[in-house]
Amino acid sequence: MIDAFLNTFTVNGLVWLFVTLCCYAISVKVNLFYKGHPLSHPLVLTVSLVGLALLLSNVSVPQYQQSASLLHWLLGPVTVALALPIFKQWQKLKHYGWRLFVSIAVGGVLAPLLAWFTLYTLGSPISLQLTILAKSITTPLAMEATAQIGGIPALAAVFVITTGIVGAVVSNTVFLLCRVTSPEAQGIALGTVAHAVGTAKAIHMGEEVTAMATLGLCINGLLTAFILPLLFSMVL
Amino acid sequence: MLQLKNTFIGAFTILLAYYGGVYLSASLGLPIPGPLLGLVLLLSLLFAFPSIEKHTTLMAQPLLKHMSVLFVPAVLGVSVYWSDIEANAVALVLAIGGTTILSLGLTAWVASKLMKKKSV
Numbered sequence: 460m461i462d463a464f465l466n467t468f469t470v471n472g473l474v475w476l477f478v479t480l481c482c483y484a485i486s487v488k489v490n491l492f493y494k495g496h497p498l499s500h501p502l503v504l505t506v507s508l509v510g511l512a513l514l515l516s517n518v519s520v521p522q523y524q525q526s527a528s529l530l531h532w533l534l535g536p537v538t539v540a541l542a543l544p545i546f547k548q549w550q551k552l553k554h555y556g557w558r559l560f561v562s563i564a565v566g567g568v569l570a571p572l573l574a575w576f577t578l579y580t581l582g583s584p585i586s587l588q589l590t591i592l593a594k595s596i597t598t599p600l601a602m603e604a605t606a607q608i609g610g611i612p613a614l615a616a617v618f619v620i621t622t623g624i625v626g627a628v629v630s631n632t633v634f635l636l637c638r639v640t641s642p643e644a645q646g647i648a649l650g651t652v653a654h655a656v657g658t659a660k661a662i663h664m665g666e667e668v669t670a671m672a673t674l675g676l677c678i679n680g681l682l683t684a685f686i687l688p689l690l691f692s693m694v695l
Numbered sequence: 696m697l698q699l700k701n702t703f704i705g706a707f708t709i710l711l712a713y714y715g716g717v718y719l720s721a722s723l724g725l726p727i728p729g730p731l732l733g734l735v736l737l738l739s740l741l742f743a744f745p746s747i748e749k750h751t752t753l754m755a756q757p758l759l760k761h762m763s764v765l766f767v768p769a770v771l772g773v774s775v776y777w778s779d780i781e782a783n784a785v786a787l788v789l790a791i792g793g794t795t796i797l798s799l800g801l802t803a804w805v806a807s808k809l810m811k812k813k814s815v
Contacts, residue, residue: 483764502763506770513771520775524768531768533758538730539713540755542737546748558809566802573794581786587779591790595798598766603728613772614779618791620770625795637800644807652799655762684731692726 463532466525475518475526482508495663497627497656502620538599545677551670552678559647559674566651567679570595570622586611592687594618596680597654607688619654626653627660642667650675698753705754708747712737 466472486504493499513523524531545552552559571592578588590610593601601619602612626649634645642665649657650672661672716733719725725732741748773780780787 479764479767483761483767500763502766502770505764505767509767510771510774520771524772527768530765533765534769535717535730535733536709536713537758537762537765538728539709539716539733539737540751540758542712542734542741543748543751543755544759545738546741555810562802562806562809565805566798569801570794570798573798574790577790577794578783578786581783581789583783583786584779587783587787591787594791595795599762600728600731602769603730607726607728611776613769614776616766616769617773618787620766621791622795625792626799629796630799633796633800634803637804639800639803639807641807641810643810644803647806647810648799648803651802652795681731681734685727688726688728 463528467527467529469526471522471526472529475523476529478512479505479509479527479530482512495659497624497660500620500624500656503624534599534602538603541597541600541677541680544673545681548670548674548677552674555643560678562644562647563651563675563678564682566648566675567595567683570652571683587614590614591618593683594622595652595654596683597676600680600684604684604687608691620656623653623656626657630657630660643671646671647675650677651679654680701750702753704747705750705752708740708751709737709754709758712740 467476483501483505485508486501489504490496490499490501509523513520571594574591574594575588578591586609589608590605592608593604593610593615596604596619598616598619601615605615606612630645630649630653634640634648639645639648645664646661646668649661649668652675653660654676658669658672658676661668713730713733715736716731717729719732719736720727720729737751741751
C-alpha cells in the first residue's frame with residue numbers, strides 16, 4: 460500500500476491516474492448512452508482509450524502499470540468489499556438453502572470444466588488451460604485464484620470480462636430457447652456464469668433477478684477461489 | 696461531516712479485514728489468497744457487529760460500483776501475451792463463447808427445476 464501511494468504521488472502517477480479516471484468517466488457516459496448494453500462495458504472502452512494514450516505518448520505498459528499501481532492495489536480491498544452484498548442477501552440465501560447452492564454449483568463446476576476441456580482437446584498451452592478455469596468468477600477473485608494456481612492474472616481479467624459480455628449478450632435468447640421463465644433461475648444463471656457483467660444485465664430484468672444474480676456471483680466466486688487453489692496445492 | 700467520519704470507519708474496517716486476511720494467508724502459508732480470507736473476515740465482522748454495515752456500505756458501495764476501472768492496469772498487461780492469444784484464437788473463442796452459452800442454459804434449466812418447488 461505504501462509503495463502504491465508513493466508511486467501515485469509523483470507527477471507521472473498523478474497524470475496517469477487522472478487520464479485513467481477521465482477515460483473511465485467518458486466510458487461510463489457512453490455505456491449509459493447505450494442503456495448499459497453489455498458490449499459497451501466501460502472496461503472495454505477505458506482500456507482502448509488508455510491504450511491509445513499510451514501509444515501516443517510513447518509510454519510502455521510496465522511504466523503505466525507502475526504509475527497506476529494504486530488502482531491495481533485497490534483490487535485487494537474491493538475483493539474484501541464483496542462481503543457486503545453477501546451479508547445483505549443473507550436472508551435469501553437462508554431461504555433457498557441447498558437448492559441455491561446446488562444450482563450455483565452446477566454452473567460453477569460446469570462452466571470452467573467445459574472451457575478447460577475445450578482448450579485441452581484443442582491442445583492449448585497449459586498456462587492458458589489453468590487461466591481459463593477462473594473465467595466465470597468475478598475479476599478480482601479470478602486474478603487472485605489464477606495467480607495462486609500458476610495461471611496468468613492479466614489474461615484471466617480478459618477472459619473473465621469476455622465471458623461476462625458473451626453471457627450478458629446471449630442471455631435473453633438462451634433463456635427463451637431453454638424455456639426458463641423464472642426470475643430466480645435467470646438470476647442465478649447470469650450471476651454464476653457471467654459474474655458482475657451478468658449481474659449488471661440482471662439489473663434491467665428486475666429486482667428478483669438482480670438479487671439472485673448477486674448471490675450467484677458471490678457464492679460461485681467465493682467457492683471457486685477457495686476450491687481451485689486448495690485442489691491444486693493438494694495435487695501438485 | 697458525520698458521513699465523512701462514517702466513511703473513514705468503513706474504510707478502516709475494510710482495510711483491517713484486508714490486512715488481516717493477507718497476514719493470515721502469509722503467516723500460515725495457506726494456499727488461499729489473502730484478500731479472500733479478508734472477505735471472510737469482513738463477513739464475520741458484519742455478523743458479529745451488524746451496526747458496522749452502514750459504515751462499510753459507504754466505503755464499499757462506490758468501490759464495488761466502479762470496480763471496472765481497477766482492472767485497467769492489469770488488462771493492459773495482456774499485450775505481452777498477445778501471441779499466445781493469436782496462436783490459440785479458435786480454441787479460446789470456443790472455450791469462452793461456446794461453453795458460456797452452454798453453461799448459462801444448463802444452469803438456468805437446473806435452477807428453474809430446483810426453484811419451482813420453493814418460490815417465495
